Amino acid sequence: MTRASSGPAASWVEHLREGGTTPWLAWAAGIPAAGDQGSRQVLPGAQQLELLRRINLAGGTAGPERRRLADRVLTTSAAGRGKADLPLVGLPVPGFGPAPVDPAAVGAHELLRVASVLLADDLVALGADPVRSRWARPWRRRYRLVGDPVVATSLREHLRGLGRPEGGPRPFVVALGAPLDDLLAHTWTQRCFEHGSKPWAEWLRFWRERDQLPARADLPDSVRRWGARRPFVRVVTDVERLPRQVGVRSLPPVRVPGADQAELARRVAAVVGLRVPAHERPALMRTLQRRIPDTGTAPVGVPEREHAWVAASAARMTRTLTRAGYPVVGDLADLAPRGPSAAPTGADDEQVLDLAIRMIVDPAWRTGKRPGKQVER
Amino acid sequence: MSRRVLLHVGCPKTGTSYLQDVLFRNQSMLREHDILYPADRFDAHFLAALDLMTLPWGGIETEAVGAWDRLAAQVREWHGTAIISHEIFARATPLQVERALASLGDAEVHLVLSARDLVRQIPAEWQENVKHRSHVTYARFLETIRDPERGSRIGSWFWAVQELPDILERWGSSLPPERVHLVTLPPSGSDRGELWRRFSRTFGLDDLPLDLTAERENPSLGVPETSLLRTINQRVTSIIAPPDYRPLVREVLAHQTLSRGVASARLGLAPDDHAWARELSRSWIAVLAERGYDVVGSLDDLVGPEPGTFTDPDTTAADQLLPPALDAISALLVEAARLRAVEERLHEELREAHEELERARATLGHRARRKVVTTLEDSPAGRGTLDAYRRLKGRHRT
Numbered sequence: 001m002t003r004a005s006s007g008p009a010a011s012w013v014e015h016l017r018e019g020g021t022t023p024w025l026a027w028a029a030g031i032p033a034a035g036d037q038g039s040r041q042v043l044p045g046a047q048q049l050e051l052l053r054r055i056n057l058a059g060g061t062a063g064p065e066r067r068r069l070a071d072r073v074l075t076t077s078a079a080g081r082g083k084a085d086l087p088l089v090g091l092p093v094p095g096f097g098p099a100p101v102d103p104a105a106v107g108a109h110e111l112l113r114v115a116s117v118l119l120a121d122d123l124v125a126l127g128a129d130p131v132r133s134r135w136a137r138p139w140r141r142r143y144r145l146v147g148d149p150v151v152a153t154s155l156r157e158h159l160r161g162l163g164r165p166e167g168g169p170r171p172f173v174v175a176l177g178a179p180l181d182d183l184l185a186h187t188w189t190q191r192c193f194e195h196g197s198k199p200w201a202e203w204l205r206f207w208r209e210r211d212q213l214p215a216r217a218d219l220p221d222s223v224r225r226w227g228a229r230r231p232f233v234r235v236v237t238d239v240e241r242l243p244r245q246v247g248v249r250s251l252p253p254v255r256v257p258g259a260d261q262a263e264l265a266r267r268v269a270a271v272v273g274l275r276v277p278a279h280e281r282p283a284l285m286r287t288l289q290r291r292i293p294d295t296g297t298a299p300v301g302v303p304e305r306e307h308a309w310v311a312a313s314a315a316r317m318t319r320t321l322t323r324a325g326y327p328v329v330g331d332l333a334d335l336a337p338r339g340p341s342a343a344p345t346g347a348d349d350e351q352v353l354d355l356a357i358r359m360i361v362d363p364a365w366r367t368g369k370r371p372g373k374q375v376e377r
Numbered sequence: 378m379s380r381r382v383l384l385h386v387g388c389p390k391t392g393t394s395y396l397q398d399v400l401f402r403n404q405s406m407l408r409e410h411d412i413l414y415p416a417d418r419f420d421a422h423f424l425a426a427l428d429l430m431t432l433p434w435g436g437i438e439t440e441a442v443g444a445w446d447r448l449a450a451q452v453r454e455w456h457g458t459a460i461i462s463h464e465i466f467a468r469a470t471p472l473q474v475e476r477a478l479a480s481l482g483d484a485e486v487h488l489v490l491s492a493r494d495l496v497r498q499i500p501a502e503w504q505e506n507v508k509h510r511s512h513v514t515y516a517r518f519l520e521t522i523r524d525p526e527r528g529s530r531i532g533s534w535f536w537a538v539q540e541l542p543d544i545l546e547r548w549g550s551s552l553p554p555e556r557v558h559l560v561t562l563p564p565s566g567s568d569r570g571e572l573w574r575r576f577s578r579t580f581g582l583d584d585l586p587l588d589l590t591a592e593r594e595n596p597s598l599g600v601p602e603t604s605l606l607r608t609i610n611q612r613v614t615s616i617i618a619p620p621d622y623r624p625l626v627r628e629v630l631a632h633q634t635l636s637r638g639v640a641s642a643r644l645g646l647a648p649d650d651h652a653w654a655r656e657l658s659r660s661w662i663a664v665l666a667e668r669g670y671d672v673v674g675s676l677d678d679l680v681g682p683e684p685g686t687f688t689d690p691d692t693t694a695a696d697q698l699l700p701p702a703l704d705a706i707s708a709l710l711v712e713a714a715r716l717r718a719v720e721e722r723l724h725e726e727l728r729e730a731h732e733e734l735e736r737a738r739a740t741l742g743h744r745a746r747r748k749v750v751t752t753l754e755d756s757p758a759g760r761g762t763l764d765a766y767r768r769l770k771g772r773h774r775t
Contacts, residue, residue, distance in 0.1 A: 042471040042472065042475060044472065045470065045472075075472060077430065077431050077470055077472055077473055078431075078470075079431045079432075079433065080431070080432060080433055081432065081530055081533075081534055082530065082533065083527070083528070083533045084468075084470060084533055084536075084537050085470040085471060085472065094542070094543075094546065095664075096540055096542045096543045096546075096661075096664075097536075097540070097543040097546070098527055098533065098536070099525060099526055099527060117431055136764070138760055138761035138762075138763070138764030138765060139757035139758070139760055139761045139764075140760070141757075142754075142760075169750070169754055170751070170754055202615070205615050206615055206616055206618075209615050209616045210616045270433040270438075271431060271433075273433065273438055273439045273442075274427065274428060274431055274432075274433065274438050274439075274441060274442060275442060276442060277439075277442055278439040281439075
């Protein structure tokens, strides 16, 4: 634990609070360290200090707002079981506790542990966006969406806003299919924006080693769970023909979060789980899903080592659906995976940190217009 | 307003589960003596610790929302002595310590840290890692914690909860040393009641008629049992989610089955590691002696036992793994049979509910109404008519 009230550490903290961007080693080179001894003030960890410096580098607010943000960063604990708050290299150390570090060398993973808490607190303070809805149209087609969770979640909300909510007596069970590698990626991505999840690679490994598919990616099982009889099932692989299956002429395009957005959401969801009751987390996380800024990063992809299992699972799923004889809108051959991607299969921590800092600095995602409240009723 | 708060922050593997169980089961009696142990469930203070330290913990953390603030509020409102106890508080950062102490109001805070020698703590911590899904070998674990960088999750956690001078500096630096109580665990082979007597004296529980029956402990495992569990983890950690691992592996296998192998060799340290651990302990003792804390027991207890026979858990032979493996299989089969019985009972209840429903639907009137409804539902106009009818009847549903 480092304490300081004067000397380089204390003045560096003040420099950062004022929006400074000088790295610690450059700052400390010009000031003697003696004054940092003997005070009772706790110095924030290198993680908090370096994150604040990066936030300052990214620009953003000025004046009292900046100081408020700086104080929040400096007093926010890192989430999870990572490193303890790290002392600064070059200061007197007591001979025990974590090894001192140069803050500039602290990895993005550690900085994200602090940034995710800041964003989670922002999200909790913002609250969940109201869900847009209308009186249910009596003549609407009854449907229930299963399958691709990103698409199903987005369309469910859209259709509810049109007065065509899911459910009702004897609904058509509309199973949204896609190439299985996409379906798995979308399933993990949507989990990140609901309850959180394991990291993408671990999550895939979990299912591969079990040789099972997660519930929402397993189309035959999803259909069975709703107990639908064959004439009331539609397996849709052709998205162009999806609108008719839910009783509308057209549907808006669905925004699939990029790998960095999903990874950041995964980390934020873990903290939100400690801030609000479990049943409130999905609505908050879906609010984040609607508001998270675009970065242009591709969604996660299935890595090469998992591809054989994904292909075998897709073939098994296709056989099961064929044997069950469910009506298909499109072609079951489209459930076959696209194949291993040449692009990176996930986001690296630096990309995720860049997005997190952008969201901390620029409050537009919080202050932007909320979706309309109930249009009718 | 509490007059006094006894804040017990660690360390893990120092008899804390037993202490917390005694306090939890004797809450009413303690209240009669003006001592508050505020807990509506046995792990209430664990949840408070997760909340205070923003620690996700395999999904349990969702039950911890607001737990620290609720606990602190109860403590502030109490007129007598309040006790807070959980071993993972030891890991709190200086900022979290500041928040915790500030939230306790103006009470006279006493910090309690129970501590055991590193020679016994190191193997115990490895075992604890293994009981929490890890399959790190003992050799790798030792290498990790001896790395001065402490860069790994295991290393940073181990020292955060075991490095006595650092824990006491983080938690106790704002308190006068006489209000920092270091309870040392007696050496191996001491009278079994001695640790409780030290706790009892520190927490002011002497002469209270407490029920001291051991209902909840965190038992240790022998070498072959730990080795088996680590091997099992290698196979299952990636495919068994934490909510399933906790009841099936940690409870049924580790605590209820493998911990019974009391005749098995106990885990210790190899000579080189033993010498390193004792030397480090001596350096800590020198620091602690200078600080003037209230030591309950003796700082010499922290030096640790003399070297004994070392049994390496990374090289346990297959024939030594076989007996605990058979115990594990039979315990899991018994558990599977119990769960099958539960499943069968639930199926039976569901069957009965279905039969009742069918009987209710078997009337002529119900069949006729059903026919009308299914016919109407096949056309948009019919669905509109049905919706209008249901709204009129006040039982519209989507």
